[in-house]
Amino acid sequence: MALSLRTLRNAWTVARLEWQLEWRQGHQLAAVGLFAVASVYVAFQASDQRTDPASWTAMLWLVYLFSGFTAIGRLFDRERSDVRRYLQWTADPLGLILGKLFHSILTTTALTALVLGAFILFLGWPQGAGELTKPALLVLGAWLGGLSITVTLVFVSAVASQVRAGSGALGAVLGLPLLLPQLILSTRLTRGALSDTPWAILAEYPLFLAAISAGTATLACILFPYIWRA
Amino acid sequence: MNGAWNWIWKGGGIVLLAYVILRGFSTPLQPGLVTAAPSQLKLGMQTVTLTAAGQPFGKEGASLSEFTVVLRAGDQLLKTETQEVQPHGITVAVNVPGVLPSRALDAFVFTPSAGTLFLGNACFVEEAAKGDIPTSYVANKPDESTPQLGFSFPFQPNIIESIRNLLWHVPMWFSMFFIMGLGFVASLGQLRTGKVMWDLRAEAAVRTGLLFGLLGLATGSLWARWTWGAWWVSDPQLNGALVTVLLYSGYLILRSAMGDDDRVGRLAAVYNVFAFVMLVILLMVLPRYTESLHPGKDGNPGFNKYDLDNSLRAVFYPAVIGWGSLCYWMYTLRLRMNRIAYSLLSR
Numbered sequence: 001m002a003l004s005l006r007t008l009r010n011a012w013t014v015a016r017l018e019w020q021l022e023w024r025q026g027h028q029l030a031a032v033g034l035f036a037v038a039s040v041y042v043a044f045q046a047s048d049q050r051t052d053p054a055s056w057t058a059m060l061w062l063v064y065l066f067s068g069f070t071a072i073g074r075l076f077d078r079e080r081s082d083v084r085r086y087l088q089w090t091a092d093p094l095g096l097i098l099g100k101l102f103h104s105i106l107t108t109t110a111l112t113a114l115v116l117g118a119f120i121l122f123l124g125w126p127q128g129a130g131e132l133t134k135p136a137l138l139v140l141g142a143w144l145g146g147l148s149i150t151v152t153l154v155f156v157s158a159v160a161s162q163v164r165a166g167s168g169a170l171g172a173v174l175g176l177p178l179l180l181p182q183l184i185l186s187t188r189l190t191r192g193a194l195s196d197t198p199w200a201i202l203a204e205y206p207l208f209l210a211a212i213s214a215g216t217a218t219l220a221c222i223l224f225p226y227i228w229r230a
Numbered sequence: 231m232n233g234a235w236n237w238i239w240k241g242g243g244i245v246l247l248a249y250v251i252l253r254g255f256s257t258p259l260q261p262g263l264v265t266a267a268p269s270q271l272k273l274g275m276q277t278v279t280l281t282a283a284g285q286p287f288g289k290e291g292a293s294l295s296e297f298t299v300v301l302r303a304g305d306q307l308l309k310t311e312t313q314e315v316q317p318h319g320i321t322v323a324v325n326v327p328g329v330l331p332s333r334a335l336d337a338f339v340f341t342p343s344a345g346t347l348f349l350g351n352a353c354f355v356e357e358a359a360k361g362d363i364p365t366s367y368v369a370n371k372p373d374e375s376t377p378q379l380g381f382s383f384p385f386q387p388n389i390i391e392s393i394r395n396l397l398w399h400v401p402m403w404f405s406m407f408f409i410m411g412l413g414f415v416a417s418l419g420q421l422r423t424g425k426v427m428w429d430l431r432a433e434a435a436v437r438t439g440l441l442f443g444l445l446g447l448a449t450g451s452l453w454a455r456w457t458w459g460a461w462w463v464s465d466p467q468l469n470g471a472l473v474t475v476l477l478y479s480g481y482l483i484l485r486s487a488m489g490d491d492d493r494v495g496r497l498a499a500v501y502n503v504f505a506f507v508m509l510v511i512l513l514m515v516l517p518r519y520t521e522s523l524h525p526g527k528d529g530n531p532g533f534n535k536y537d538l539d540n541s542l543r544a545v546f547y548p549a550v551i552g553w554g555s556l557c558y559w560m561y562t563l564r565l566r567m568n569r570i571a572y573s574l575l576s577r
Contacts, residue, residue: 155504159484159497159500159501162488162493162497163484163487163488163491163497164491170483170484170487173480173483174480174483174484174501176476177473177476177477177479177480178477178480178504178505178508180469180472180473180476181469181470181473181508181511181512184469212511215507215511216508219503219504219507220504223500223503223504226421226496226499226500227496227497227500
């Protein structure tokens with residue numbers, strides 16, 4: 001497994017291909033957006049416009065989690081069919097998984113903007129949170145937490161796509177336990193960003209999330225060739 | 231492995247477990263104070279009863295004068311008069327002065343044969359003013375006796391008799407880690423060589439490990455109810471334990487979803503390697519950085535070295551070996567089943 005220039009070029013091609021296909025097959029992109037906004041609207045209605053920081057955080061991450069499942073869960077669907085045979089000849093597995101991981105970074109950015117934006121638009125700030133003193137930490141926490149979720153989901157959907165029947169539900173079953181630690185850290189960080197906890201105490205959470213993302217991405221790169229080489 | 235060696239480790243494991251169960255339940259606990267009644271004291275003369283758990287701290291035929299109780303306020307000692315000694319309790323008369331260095335009183339019971347028993351913050355005196363204890367109320371520090379208790383388990387506040395769970399809960403988690411580690415190595419072997427035998431080993435290991443994980447969770451939950459008051463609490467150690475069980479359940483679900491697909495071995499191995507690395511991060515690394523109720527919270531997710539005394543060690547180490555060998559034995563049985571099933575299916 002050597003990281004060559006060709007691998008990186010492959011990765012870039014795969015990532016660009018993913019993004020172009022997302023744009024051209026607009027319905028899939030729209031499906032994720034609709035899911036996210038509709039969930040936020042349900043949260044807005046259910047909370048009756050009154051939320052405390054804890055329930056605000058809980059709803060934010062639930063919406064984020066299932067939007068992530070919708071966006072990343074079908075990432076390897078195309079590779080089930082003839083496209084797979086084509087890619088097996090042209091792209092090396094490392095390039096392919098790196099491309100998918102690049103794509104997940106882009107997805108994370110879009111999802112963070114969408115979900116966080118919709119939350120602030122509909123629900124506003126939670127009551128009792130006081131003045132928001134750390135907006136940068138809130139956004140950074142949402143992005144890093146989202147990244148740790150989507151990176152893990154890339155690996156999970158790669159595994160689940162190998163199973164012929166019912167891989168959608170399987171992705172959720174395999175993914176949820178793997179995502180629990182990331183979600184525990186993310187929710188704590190968001191709660192902290194909404195409270196008056198000082199920066200210095202919360203500083204280790206972004207580091208943890210970044211380390212988990214990097215670790216899972218590395219593991220996915222090491223293990224993916226074994227999944228791919230069927 | 232030849233036949234004789236097989237008999238030795240299997241038989242040895244059973245003998246050790248029998249010893250652990252017998253010794254673990256029959257060994258008495260060292261005495262220790264549990265409660266003081268009443269816990270709120272008034273000023274003036276009154277009686278206080280201190281209740282103990284564990285083996286009786288009184289000696290047969292000992293006289294009242296051999297038991298001394300002092301109450302400590304701040305750094306000063308308040309004297310009492312022993313009135314009655316029962317096997318698990320002692321009643322004293324105490325004259326509470328109007329001035330005390332601290333409103334909280336710690337109790338010390340000096341016994342002839344069981345050493346000194348201690349209960350922190352045993353009683354409170356709401357009405358006391360702050361100041362030194364008048365000299366006529368002050369006690370001299372009595373002589374401490376050397377405990378002559380024989381083979382007994384240490385007394386830990388809050389844990390008390392449930393300390394025996396240490397011989398079940400902890401070795402079960404150790405066994406789970408051991409066998410999951412074996413499964414991890416088997417999965418690496420599967421990925422390296424692609425041989426079916428490694429996959430059968432990994433499957434057997436995960437199945438056995440999951441059983442021990444569930445047992446560890448059940449015994450841990452019982453212990454949490456007894457010491458922390460709830461069957462489940464939000465705690466990094468417990469979150470990690472739950473995730474472990476869910477992860478390996480996912481492994482078995484993945485296998486059964488694949489059915490008789492011939493890629494099942496490799497895919498399951500990939501998932502197992504991923505799961506094990508996440509598990510190590512979860513259980514070893516994360517709890518060290520967040521607060522935990524679980525023992526060993528200061529950087530080490532095990533029992534503190536001071537909590538394990540020699541009597542407990544004499545049963546705990548055999549328990550680790552005994553449960554470990556039982557776990558490995560179960561794994562070999564499952565592996566044999568897997569091999570037979572595989573050879574029948576591939577005929």
